[in-house]
Amino acid sequence: MNIYIRSGVAALALAMVAQAAETRTWTSRKGSNVDAQLLKVEGSEVILLTPESREIKLKVEDLSLADRQYLIEYGGAAPEVVASGELGEPENEVKIDTGTFKKLEKPLLLGGSTELSFELLESEHFLIATTGLRPQAMAETAERMWHGMSFEHMNFRKDWGDKKTLIFVVDDEEIYKSLGDWYGRHLESEKAEQDTLNRVAATWNEVSSTTMNLPDDLVSERNLEKRAIVFNARDDRKFKKEMSPFPVHVVAGYLLGKQMGGVSNFGADGYFAISTGFAYFKEIHLTGKTETNLIDVQGSQFDDITTKSGFDDGKSWAKTLRTLVKREKVKPDIEQMLSWKSTDLDPEKLVLIYSFGYYCNSTPKRLSGFANLVRRVETSNQIPEPIELAKIMGFDSVEALQEDWIEFVVSSSFK
8 A cells, every 4th residue: 555655646746757858848827937947945945947958046026926736736835825915916016028019011901902901010918000190108008907917827828829819909080980891791701600690790890999809811922810809989088008908808808718718509608708808806905996897788770789787987896886785785606796787787786796807816826816717718618517616726615615706896905
């Protein structure tokens, strides 16, 4: 029996060494990176080996949460390392070298039309397409949000690869309409379902942001992700300064959705609540307010468009919800929340979704659980059942997770 146990431990140790021997990118809170192999963890410090055979000693608490999770899984570090230190705001703390942004000489032409000609600014992970608006603020916002995801989610950097995400920021109304017409023709050429064509036609001019699938030849030519973000920048003030609320919300939701991947029809319940709560949390937490409303479209031709929003403004959300929960006029319920769609929303439900997103990102321990939840969705292509979600977050039952969430909502920590 003792021999069997020792063999298992030895095999585990060898597996961990094999994983640790892989060269990977390590990230600090400030955003500096180093490519190195993990040699060992010594107490509160980690020793890395660079490709030049130079040893580097770093404090574990200075590493990203994603790196600390790696130390637990492959370096034998104690699980407590992800629950130590301050969360901070990696998106706002990272130093972005905007001098590396590069304006490309070759514009982006869609459909061979000079009417749809976009200037391009290239950053490390994004390609910003504009029609006159200065793209630097959007590029910096996107890169800051990218760093936040890389800091908090272990597989994000590796899964991203070397492709860039295209972001359209269109401040000319006629060009924006023409872009919608072009996209409709592209969907028809791809033989998209009629419901998809109707939805795009009905909502294109109503929304301030959406996403669209790019043609394969453009994806290949520019080394792009298939899905692009589109901003209808009719209110261009939102795009003249980095980390403005609405762009932060949109990019946060896109990055989380990309990391979680698609979900199957039978496992989609909860996807809306988790991604929406996360986007609102990042928007309000990083900028201090929200400028984002959701829209819902119904009817045979999607001609019934309604707006969904929270309470009067983002600053009142926590205070109002706290009062409603204390008076038992609103009861946070995990299982109900995971079943909600945009059609179900009222202000109370939207702010409850936000409060759960805030809860999942409110402490290092909870954030570690949330990162594990994202990984589970990524690998299983479905949102786990409530009891499994509770266990991922560190609880034995849904009721225990729910009580902890309620305790957070009525506390002064929920702001």
